[in-house]
Amino acid sequence: MNEPRTTAREPALDRTAAVADAVRDAHELGDFERVVELIGAALALDDLGAVTAGLAALRPPDRVDVFETFDIEEQRHLLRELADPVAADLLEELEDPFAGMIAAGLSPEVLAPILDEMETDEAADVLLDLPQGQQGAVLQAMDDTAEAEVRQLMAYPDDSAGGRMTRDFIAIRASDTVEDAIEHLRALDPDDGLVYYLYVQDAHDHLVGIISLRQLIVAAPGSRIGDLMTSDVLSVKVDDDQELAGQTMQRYDLRALPVIDLEDHLVGVITHDDLVDVLSEEATEDMYRLVGLDEQERPLDPVSTAVRKRLPWLALNLVMQLALVAALTGFRSTIDRVVALAVLFPLITAQGGNVGAQAMTIVVRLLALGEFDRAEVRQLLGKEMLVGLINGLAVGLLAGLIAIVVAGPQQAQVIGLAMVAAMTLNLTIGGLIGGGVPLLLHRIGFDPAVASSVFVTTLTDTLGVLLFLSIYLGLASWMGM
Amino acid sequence: MNEPRTTAREPALDRTAAVADAVRDAHELGDFERVVELIGAALALDDLGAVTAGLAALRPPDRVDVFETFDIEEQRHLLRELADPVAADLLEELEDPFAGMIAAGLSPEVLAPILDEMETDEAADVLLDLPQGQQGAVLQAMDDTAEAEVRQLMAYPDDSAGGRMTRDFIAIRASDTVEDAIEHLRALDPDDGLVYYLYVQDAHDHLVGIISLRQLIVAAPGSRIGDLMTSDVLSVKVDDDQELAGQTMQRYDLRALPVIDLEDHLVGVITHDDLVDVLSEEATEDMYRLVGLDEQERPLDPVSTAVRKRLPWLALNLVMQLALVAALTGFRSTIDRVVALAVLFPLITAQGGNVGAQAMTIVVRLLALGEFDRAEVRQLLGKEMLVGLINGLAVGLLAGLIAIVVAGPQQAQVIGLAMVAAMTLNLTIGGLIGGGVPLLLHRIGFDPAVASSVFVTTLTDTLGVLLFLSIYLGLASWMGM
Numbered sequence A, B: 001m002n003e004p005r006t007t008a009r010e011p012a013l014d015r016t017a018a019v020a021d022a023v024r025d026a027h028e029l030g031d032f033e034r035v036v037e038l039i040g041a042a043l044a045l046d047d048l049g050a051v052t053a054g055l056a057a058l059r060p061p062d063r064v065d066v067f068e069t070f071d072i073e074e075q076r077h078l079l080r081e082l083a084d085p086v087a088a089d090l091l092e093e094l095e096d097p098f099a100g101m102i103a104a105g106l107s108p109e110v111l112a113p114i115l116d117e118m119e120t121d122e123a124a125d126v127l128l129d130l131p132q133g134q135q136g137a138v139l140q141a142m143d144d145t146a147e148a149e150v151r152q153l154m155a156y157p158d159d160s161a162g163g164r165m166t167r168d169f170i171a172i173r174a175s176d177t178v179e180d181a182i183e184h185l186r187a188l189d190p191d192d193g194l195v196y197y198l199y200v201q202d203a204h205d206h207l208v209g210i211i212s213l214r215q216l217i218v219a220a221p222g223s224r225i226g227d228l229m230t231s232d233v234l235s236v237k238v239d240d241d242q243e244l245a246g247q248t249m250q251r252y253d254l255r256a257l258p259v260i261d262l263e264d265h266l267v268g269v270i271t272h273d274d275l276v277d278v279l280s281e282e283a284t285e286d287m288y289r290l291v292g293l294d295e296q297e298r299p300l301d302p303v304s305t306a307v308r309k310r311l312p313w314l315a316l317n318l319v320m321q322l323a324l325v326a327a328l329t330g331f332r333s334t335i336d337r338v339v340a341l342a343v344l345f346p347l348i349t350a351q352g353g354n355v356g357a358q359a360m361t362i363v364v365r366l367l368a369l370g371e372f373d374r375a376e377v378r379q380l381l382g383k384e385m386l387v388g389l390i391n392g393l394a395v396g397l398l399a400g401l402i403a404i405v406v407a408g409p410q411q412a413q414v415i416g417l418a419m420v421a422a423m424t425l426n427l428t429i430g431g432l433i434g435g436g437v438p439l440l441l442h443r444i445g446f447d448p449a450v451a452s453s454v455f456v457t458t459l460t461d462t463l464g465v466l467l468f469l470s471i472y473l474g475l476a477s478w479m480g481m
Helices: A011-028 A032-044 A048-056 A060-067 A072-081 A084-093 A096-103 A108-117 A120-128 A132-141 A144-154 A178-188 A213-218 A242-251 A272-290 A303-330 A332-337 A339-368 A374-407 A412-443 A448-478 B011-028 B032-044 B048-056 B060-067 B072-081 B084-093 B096-103 B108-117 B120-128 B132-141 B144-154 B178-188 B213-218 B242-251 B272-290 B303-330 B332-337 B339-368 B374-407 B412-443 B448-478
Strands: A171-173 A197-201 A207-212 A256-260 A266-271 B171-173 B197-201 B207-212 B256-260 B266-271
Touching (some): A011 A048, A032 A060, A048 A060, A048 A072, A048 A084, A060 A084, A072 A096, A084 A096, A084 A108, A096 A120, A108 A132, A120 A132, A132 A144, A197 A213, A207 A213, A207 A256, A213 B178, A242 A256, A242 A272, A242 B272, A272 A339, A272 A448, A272 B242, A272 B339, A303 A332, A303 A448, A303 B374, A332 A339, A339 A374, A339 A412, A339 A448, A339 B272, A339 B303, A339 B332, A339 B339, A339 B448, A374 B303, A412 A448, A448 B339, B011 B032, B032 B048, B032 B060, B048 B060, B048 B072, B048 B084, B060 B084, B072 B096, B072 B108, B084 B096, B084 B108, B084 B120, B096 B120, B108 B132, B108 B144, B120 B144, B132 B144, B171 B178, B197 B213, B197 B266, B207 B213, B207 B256, B242 B256, B242 B272, B266 B272, B272 B448, B303 B332, B303 B448, B332 B339, B332 B448, B339 B374, B339 B412, B339 B448, B412 B448
Parallel strands (some): A171 A197, B171 B197
Antiparallel strands (some): A197 A207, B197 B207, B256 B266
């Protein structure tokens, strides 16, 4: 971060330092536009020294924000000219599809050494976004060790523990001394981000323990790792879902989680930053699915992508609503006779959908946090129904008053009563449907979030209106109207 | 974790070891019910040695799951009898209101030494849940240093950086050598969870740098901390929102974030586990608010609490729907004439609400992740409207066909056309409302998630139905029907 200030007379160096200083000042003032302007001006003059110095004055995520303001050819030009570790940092920070799109325009000779410098899991993500042909050429141009590790990671699905883990972990032996371990650490000189624990393996590469840096620091240099290490280590398998890995790290408050293959060999580690990403992604996924959005959609995707992803869902929603339209058509003559009924439909549907969505959100979130306890299922469903019943009665009485006003003197009694009864029943059932559908989906192995408002709402809408109309007809005929 | 196995003949010790072994075995098999049964049996016999040993064989979160199966008097009995550090671990893992409820039944003499052993931020949370009178008595019975630190933390709001931070951090001076720092660390012997960085302060307790354990390990013992430390350190203020702290840690990939007071003194640190909790809580809060739930509601709250928290919201929802009921009442004679219109309402409202909820979810999530960029606002709103327009036209054509079937021969043309036009317009405006309302709320300093489906849906429902009816009437009169 602290670039040495040059005092040389050489004009290029002076300008480089001046740009870096100006960028640093503007950034400290929070003036992002000025930062972009300064680095953009240097880029326009093709003064790569100044561009590099300007970018170096920023923290990596801020650097990428500036980088993203350039057009794609400028971005590629910069990646070609920057030192490999700097280019690697930029690609690591870019979001998945963008890093791949930019990389796709670079030759294997340029791209391979940049990927060699990246964390292996990030490099694998970029490669997976490249066209097949280019993928092979770039892999071949990579450093042999990096290539082998990246190839292995590319074999795992994106959202599995294997797809999330990095292969950059530090392994030692139980027979090593503390001094050996420190010597090893000094020789590797890893990034701060990568090391919190050292992993202890036996001769067959099986994970037998972990030791934290803190333990290493306070131990006597001659002690054996095997005597100090914690041997009760939690881990996940390569093919476990990333959500399980995230839940395990969250529940047991772990900074890093070892990943083992089917033969119990240690093959990678999921680190703190991965946990944070997994939690964020899973929350976004649930929120998106609850309203019928594809979790892959990005806020600024092209319109065509958004249309393509959302239209089938809207069409399905329309088709489902046909059930309600058909039901209403069946009651056409009733509505024809008593228009007030149709005027009151929105009260029924809006409340039912709302109660259903609330119960569903509670259940989906509970399941996502892994705080799900079988014994609590019945209790939860019972509670949601009871809450629906009481709220339904209260809201139903209020809605009944509105109904009396809307219905006019002749129908006031019947429509008012039908409203109270229908609202109470619909909200009770809404609590059951909203809570029950995601639980059911979870039990049979589906993502509970796909229950989503649309399905639950269609169910409660149709049911609510049918209840209202049937109860009205029943009451009317009973009262001899 | 690895309790020494006893070989003594003393029967109590034998039983203690046997329970611990049995618990460990059952836990490894994932048989939670057997674990509860074993420890519960020991508790029924008041064999506290065996209970303690059984609990000690579990990891802290699993231990708490067992503890939660006991009734509150058993829980208090256990806390009284267990060693203070063990009791402290239990209280730390319990969720906020429960820890307070249990602690409220303990005398200050029992509770104070347990709180002394807890992390300061967790102790403050428990104290805040106690009745006022008891709070003071417990604080007075606490160790003086712990009392002072906890009192300070209790002054900050729960969801501020100050309310989240712990005061258990390790501070050193720039003039210290690496050897001094390691000596200091050795003397304190902190938990692994608490230490990743050491914080470097000047003589006035201002934060001047940080140094990681990794840097400390690989450095020469005689080097000065001031020469090694990173002096470009990110921090937050005590009164900043916890969400800002979370976003900063997530964006810059930080394991720990220093918190400074208004005079720039280092007063605490937000650690990795806090970040994870903040991210989880903020996601839950957004998901809950989007469906009008209070973020404080817990899945298994008593029915009375759930009713009290949700009823006002449902009532508000009902009152808002009055706008639509009133509008429909205005069109009563039209509906009376053409019942098919009422039958088709659900198609309009379901689609509009859906599109609005999708746009809203995208914006709320974008804002929550702090990936909000002013320049992108217009682009995003424009995109959502355009997506709504295209999807509206496509879904509208489909809905138009349904309308033609429902309407019957005489009205087919007019109602079909009105449906296509109303759907297209409503979905375009739905995209604008869904995306625009949370953005507007954010700009004027409100939580965008309170825009929530209910408001957006009421708006799109009312608008959609009014559009449909008005366009129908316009077309009908233009066509001379």
